[in-house]
Amino acid sequence: MWIYEKKLQYPVKVGTCNPMLAKYLIEQYGGADGELSAALRYLNQRYSIPDRVIGLLTDIGTEEFAHLEMIATMVYKLTKDATAEEMEKAGLGAHYANHDNALFYHNAAGAPWTATYIQAKGDPIADLYEDIAAEEKARATYQWIIDMSDDPDLNDGLKFLREREIVHSQRFREAVEMLKEERDRQKIF
Amino acid sequence: MHMNEFTQQKYYRPYVSPFDPCPPIRVKSYVTPPQLYLGYQPYNLPQYQPQQALYAGTLWPALFSPYNGRYWGREEA
Amino acid sequence: MSSQVQFPKEFYQLMEELQVVDFVLVELTLYLDTHPEDYAAIQQFNEASYHRRILVPKVEQYMGPLQQFGHSYSGYPWNWNQAPWPWQI
Numbered sequence: 001m002w003i004y005e006k007k008l009q010y011p012v013k014v015g016t017c018n019p020m021l022a023k024y025l026i027e028q029y030g031g032a033d034g035e036l037s038a039a040l041r042y043l044n045q046r047y048s049i050p051d052r053v054i055g056l057l058t059d060i061g062t063e064e065f066a067h068l069e070m071i072a073t074m075v076y077k078l079t080k081d082a083t084a085e086e087m088e089k090a091g092l093g094a095h096y097a098n099h100d101n102a103l104f105y106h107n108a109a110g111a112p113w114t115a116t117y118i119q120a121k122g123d124p125i126a127d128l129y130e131d132i133a134a135e136e137k138a139r140a141t142y143q144w145i146i147d148m149s150d151d152p153d154l155n156d157g158l159k160f161l162r163e164r165e166i167v168h169s170q171r172f173r174e175a176v177e178m179l180k181e182e183r184d185r186q187k188i189f
Numbered sequence: 190m191h192m193n194e195f196t197q198q199k200y201y202r203p204y205v206s207p208f209d210p211c212p213p214i215r216v217k218s219y220v221t222p223p224q225l226y227l228g229y230q231p232y233n234l235p236q237y238q239p240q241q242a243l244y245a246g247t248l249w250p251a252l253f254s255p256y257n258g259r260y261w262g263r264e265e266a
Numbered sequence: 267m268s269s270q271v272q273f274p275k276e277f278y279q280l281m282e283e284l285q286v287v288d289f290v291l292v293e294l295t296l297y298l299d300t301h302p303e304d305y306a307a308i309q310q311f312n313e314a315s316y317h318r319r320i321l322v323p324k325v326e327q328y329m330g331p332l333q334q335f336g337h338s339y340s341g342y343p344w345n346w347n348q349a350p351w352p353w354q355i
Contacts, residue, residue, distance in 0.1 A: 003333050008352045009289070010243065011282055056299040063292060073353035143220065147259050156244075159256060163246025166254050167296065170224040174300035177229050230297070232304050239286045239314075248293035 002062070009066040010160050014077040015153035019090035022078035023108060024145050028161075029071045030105030030113040033137040039064035041118040041134060045127045048120065053128070053175040060168050067161055074154060075103055128176050135169035195226045197254055200262070216262030222254040271350060277328040284321050290314045 028034040042061035046054045079087070079101050087096040094110055105113035121127055142162035146155050198218050205213040234249050242248045294311045301307060322332055330345035331338030340346065 003335060003337055005333050006329065006352055007281065007284065007332060009285065009292070011278075011285060012353075053299075056296065059292075059295050059299060063296075069352065076353050139220075139222070143256055143259065146256060160244070160246040162256055163252075163254060166222050166224050167247050167252055167293070170227060170230065170252060171296050171300055173224060174229055178300060230301070232301070233306060239290050240282075242293065243286045243289040248290060248297075 012070050012073045012157045013153035015151045019079045019082045022075045023091050027108040031107035032117040033141050035064050035068040037117045045120045048122050049124050052178055056175050128172050132169050132172045135165045139165035214263050218260040223252050280325045284325050287318050
């Protein structure tokens with residue numbers, strides 16, 4: 001069971017009306033290494049992983065939905081009052097033709113989200129290594145988007161999300177170490 | 190592992206051909222953030238104040254990785 | 267519409283305070299998932315959890331229920347589904 005909370009994880013701010021940035025940001029909404037992929041990947045892998053790391057996958061997967069909502073908020077604010085003409089100028093003409101100003105789960109190039117972006121191998125090490133890689137790829141994506149964005153308010157939120165990828169990667173690395181231990185939950189220090 | 194024992198950015202010099210059409214970027218960079226070095230996080234690491242933590246994106250300075258855009262080494266010889 | 271809710275400055279401050287304490291709780295949750303025997307971290311977690319419990323009703327005075335399915339009380343009329351939603355404010 002999940003309970004929705006009527007608040008954002010982080011105070012997202014968007015300084016300028018800039019639909020062009022929304023076009024790039026949607027990569028982290030419905031792209032291969034985006035927040036939807038992350039949430040669904042971890043919350044699906046957890047059913048076939050040793051009990052010791054189920055909690056971590058559940059909690060990180062849940063946090064990813066909070067990040068998905070942050071990205072949605074950014075895209076929403078960047079495009080909220082954009083006219084058809086402004087959307088077209090921002091390279092979002094094809095998006096507008098299909099979706100108006102609605103959000104949709106596709107990547108920056110318009111390819112719809114697909115389950116082929118994620119994997120559940122059933123092998124705990126394979127799955128956790130995929131998760132570590134996914135966090136590093138998401139971190140890199142945030143870097144490239146920050147490189148193209150000149151909105152300091154937006155970048156503030158993006159830097160928060162980038163840092164979260166680092167912390168998640170750290171925890172997944174620790175999860176691998178937990179599974180490598182010879183004895184059941186032996187002291188680490 | 191102490192925080193200052195590593196840098197968070199590395200550099201390399203790619204091959205430059207006289208026939209490359211774009212002005213060469215002689216020094217390229219990539220990011221090597223703290224989770225590559227920390228190992229299993231030790232107990233009792235120093236923490237940020239709660240409000241600082243939110244704006245840093247982590248509770249622990251040892252995991253903080255600044256990013257202010259990529260370094261473009263185009264001008265260097 | 268004239269009935270649009272505009273929050274006063276104090277609401278944004280309280281909301282930030284809640285985001286701050288909740289962030290500490292997220293960080294400690296993930297940390298404790300891999301450090302289940304760190305006693306000091308568990309103490310800090312419980313203190314932050316207590317702080318949050320105090321803070322939530324203060325935030326809800328401005329915006330109505332933060333959660334539903336019974337995790338928050340309802341006002342009259344039903345005020346869970348009132349705008350603004352988090353992405354709108």
